[in-house]
Amino acid sequence: MIQDKQLGSGHALLMAESEIDEPTLVVYGDQLIDKQIIRDVATHHDSASATLGLVQQSDVTKYGGVLRTDDGYVTEIIEKPHDDRNYHLNAGVYVFEPKIVDAIRTTDSQAGEHSLVDGLATLIEEGATVQSVVSDGVWVDATYPWDLLEIADDLFESRNEVESQIAPSASVHDDATIIEPVVVEPDCVIGPGAVVGPNVCLGENVTVEANAAVRHSVIDADTRIGTNATLIDCVTGRGVHVGPASTVVGGPGDVEVGNRVHRNEQLGAVLADRVHDEGGVTYAPGTIVGADAIIHAGSTVDGTIENDIEVRA
Known part of the structure; x- marks a missing residue:
């Protein structure tokens, strides 16, 4: 429903x-x-x-x-x-x-x-x-997206609820670097030269391609992070595609939610379900991108992007 x-x-x-x-x-x-x-x-x-x-x-x-x-x-x-x-x-x-x-x-x-x-x-x-x-x-x-980052930090720090772990079915290349604590769910693929962690949660079937870097982020299932991409302080929904060499530079940033602006939140970007980024995209701190948005190659994204919107360079 x-x-x-x-x-x-x-x-x-x-x-x-x-x-x-x-x-x-x-x-x-x-x-x-x-x-x-x-x-x-x-x-x-x-x-x-x-x-x-x-x-x-x-x-x-x-x-x-x-x-x-x-x-x-x-x-x-x-x-x-x-x-x-x-x-x-x-x-x-x-x-x-x-x-x-x-x-x-x-x-x-x-x-x-x-x-x-x-x-x-x-x-x-x-x-x-x-x-x-x-x-x-x-x-x-967990009212706001950046709450997920804070919750993950707290759970990693306490170790009472979340232990650093990599699922047996995940594939981590010998030349990849894992910086604990991390949680890597089943069927994830982490490519050569990729750096994942610290404080990263990868949902099921996430792919981190060669030489990509993911730090202090919560990445939901079926997301693909392209070659040489960098994600810092990032939260994604399901089925997101981050193209090659795209960059979420990390917070702090001002985040607009409805009619309220939250100042200096530690949030790089939120990419909602099925966002498709064609590559070479730069996300300013505090960016929120709505579901099914298409971000064309080379764009710079700032502020709040509504659902189903195309952003062109």
């Missing part, structure tokens, strides 16, 4: 209504969520209308705060609370019974958007049982 128009988290769930005919696991997509949280929520759910995963967090003022009874029943959910009550943080992991769909649909929209949390509040107001479980699994906010 695809939410063609971004009309809120509740609206996203309504798009999948036809599939919600039994208890359904729902997870937010803009956070790093440990499998332990998912396991705790799934195993804790029984006869309630909904079960929420919660984590302990000293400051919930930027997120969703949840009040619960001593035996785990949710009494109130407050977005960005600023009072001194004893909140747990809503981890964005739920199991819902089908009645959540009607609750979302009957809840008044706010500014044209349907909120999943407002639908939950409606369930509570109607007297439905909404329970919660507090998990000690890892939860990290």
